[in-house]
Amino acid sequence: xxxxxxxxxxxxxxxxxxxxxxxxxxxxxxxxxxxxxxxxxxxxxxxxxxxxxxxxxxxxxxxxxxxxxxxxxxxxxxxxxxxxxxxxxxxxxxxxxxxxxxxxxxxxxxxxxxxxxxxxxxxxxxxxxxxxxxxxxxxxxxxxxxxxxxxxxxxxxxxxxxxxxxxxxxxxxxxxxxxxxxxxxxxxxxxxxxxxxxxxxxxxxxxxxxxxxxxxxxxxxxxxxxxxxxxxxxxxxxxxxxxxxxxxxxxxxxxxxxxxxxxxxxxxxxxxxxxxxxxxxxxxxxxxxxxxxx
Amino acid sequence: xxxxxxxxxxxxxxxxxxxxxxxxxxxxxxxxxxxxxxxxx
Numbered sequence: 001x002x003x004x005x006x007x008x009x010x011x012x013x014x015x016x017x018x019x020x021x022x023x024x025x026x027x028x029x030x031x032x033x034x035x036x037x038x039x040x041x042x043x044x045x046x047x048x049x050x051x052x053x054x055x056x057x058x059x060x061x062x063x064x065x066x067x068x069x070x071x072x073x074x075x076x077x078x079x080x081x082x083x084x085x086x087x088x089x090x091x092x093x094x095x096x097x098x099x100x101x102x103x104x105x106x107x108x109x110x111x112x113x114x115x116x117x118x119x120x121x122x123x124x125x126x127x128x129x130x131x132x133x134x135x136x137x138x139x140x141x142x143x144x145x146x147x148x149x150x151x152x153x154x155x156x157x158x159x160x161x162x163x164x165x166x167x168x169x170x171x172x173x174x175x176x177x178x179x180x181x182x183x184x185x186x187x188x189x190x191x192x193x194x195x196x197x198x199x200x201x202x203x204x205x206x207x208x209x210x211x212x213x214x215x216x217x218x219x220x221x222x223x224x225x226x227x228x229x230x231x232x233x234x235x236x237x238x239x240x241x242x243x244x245x246x247x248x249x250x251x252x253x254x255x256x257x258x259x260x261x262x263x264x265x266x267x268x269x270x271x272x273x274x275x276x277x278x279x280x281x282x283x284x285x286x287x288x289x290x291x292x293x294x
Numbered sequence: 295x296x297x298x299x300x301x302x303x304x305x306x307x308x309x310x311x312x313x314x315x316x317x318x319x320x321x322x323x324x325x326x327x328x329x330x331x332x333x334x335x
Contacts, residue, residue, distance in 0.1 A: 069308025
């Protein structure tokens with residue numbers, strides 16, 4: 001099966017351990033998907049590398065395939081709850097897919113230029129920057145003095161209205177640029193993009209917290225579809241990793257969606273920020289230990 | 295295995311799994327919600 005030869009040998013020797021570890025990881029990520037609207041790949045990708053020793057490229061490809069499954073069910077649920085701004089999803093997803101293609105090519109190029117070990121350190125560093133930026137943007141108060149979001153104030157036409165979110169005069173090129181930038185990071189780091197889309201939609205686009213959760217899931221879905229195809233075409237994704245993760249997350253997503261409808265918006269944001277900082281800390285510890293070992 | 299089949303599995307299996315589980319949970323939620331109404335009737 002795809003990518004089995006890249007999985008570390010100790011996991012080959014203990015397949016039950018592999019399945020159990022993946023299912024547990026999937027359960028935790030599933031709760032976070034339903035609660036925060038993130039696909040979970042920003043957790044899965046570094047954790048597969050840091051905790052299980054799976055190479056970054058295989059981890060990135062597998063986690064994008066997992067994100068596809070994880071976010072599809074959650075998105076269907078949030079669609080029924082009315083938390084999705086379809087127009088925003090369409091525009092952001094289109095530009096995110098283009099960005100993902102560019103990002104995946106950049107990933108391969110950097111790995112070739114730097115070699116696997118240095119590339120792993122580079123990926124750790126990029127993850128730290130992305131995660132800490134995301135945590136900072138989500139934690140701080142969102143409403144600007146004028147009451148308008150960044151994309152409403154951006155003086156770049158043409159402008160569109162998102163009726164479902166009651167947002168008027170959003171800069172369309174600005175929205176596309178946001179999708180493209182996040183898509184590049186999706187393809188490069190193997191993350192679904194939700195960890196970036198959540199603060200972007202809150203602060204830059206101006207959606208409410210509950211709309212952000214549902215809408216970001218929609219964009220994550222299409223970005224990870226593109227990523228799964230690209231990495232799968234290179235043989236850098238494994239169903240041995242994907243399916244146990246999905247089995248665990250199936251229960252987790254239901255729990256997370258239920259919690260999301262019951263938590264206050266500010267609490268959701270604060271918990272998300274704390275989670276992201278926690279993941280960043282684990283990566284930082286691994287990065288420092290690898291640097292000291294060298 | 296043919297490359298297209300491999301990629302198809304990597305995309306379709308997770309997608310169908312995710313949607314299938316969601317609709318299964320929704321089916322059981324609606325069944326639970328319908329039950330008190332039927333008993334009253």
